[in-house]
Amino acid sequence: MSDRPIKQPGPDHPIDIHPTPGRVVVIADGAIVADSRATLTVSEADLPDVYYIPRADTDLSLLTPTPLKTYCPYKGEASYFSLPGEQGENAVWSYPKPFPAVAQIKEYLAFYPDRVEDIRVLPEA
Numbered sequence: 001m002s003d004r005p006i007k008q009p010g011p012d013h014p015i016d017i018h019p020t021p022g023r024v025v026v027i028a029d030g031a032i033v034a035d036s037r038a039t040l041t042v043s044e045a046d047l048p049d050v051y052y053i054p055r056a057d058t059d060l061s062l063l064t065p066t067p068l069k070t071y072c073p074y075k076g077e078a079s080y081f082s083l084p085g086e087q088g089e090n091a092v093w094s095y096p097k098p099f100p101a102v103a104q105i106k107e108y109l110a111f112y113p114d115r116v117e118d119i120r121v122l123p124e125a
Contacts, residue, residue: 007073009044009101015074016043017052017104022123024051026058028116029085034058037124040104044074051119052108055094063109066090075102081109083116091115 009015020039025032036057042050063081068090070078076099081092094109095102113119 004071005073006099009074013045013074014043015045015102017041017102018043020051020121022121024053025118025120025122026053026111026116027118027120028062028083028088028091028111030117031062031084032059033062033083033116034109034111040108042102042105042110050110051121052105052110055107055109058109063092075099075105085117087115089115 007013017040020041023035023037024039026034034053034057036053038054038057040052042052044050062083066080066082068080072078076095076097078093078095080090082089083091091112092109095105098105111119
């Protein structure tokens with residue numbers, strides 16, 4: 001049994017998950033790591049928006065699992081992956097078993113913008 005707190009999003013800590021219009025492309029170390037038209041934008045409290053990209057739209061062969069784990073009382077335990085390149089260590093995270101309030105992000109990956117070359121949001125053509 002865990003003694004970690006579990007908190008619900010609410011007025012004091014809102015979390016909004018919505019489809020990202022257009023196409024999101026993530027580039028790291030010169031390679032396209034992800035390319036998706038099914039990205040979710042997670043807007044959480046006063047934090048910058050985060051793009052969550054389906055695993056199915058990600059080149060998983062470029063990700064190396066790391067032992068790092070972190071805990072968010074609103075989302076659950078995050079697992080991390082590294083990407084090729086100097087800045088790629090623990091550049092990607094995922095919530096394999098997110099809490100029910102954010103269940104939509106299961107099977108999605110997020111990328112630290114400062115650990116990849118670029119995260120491009122392209123409008124639909």
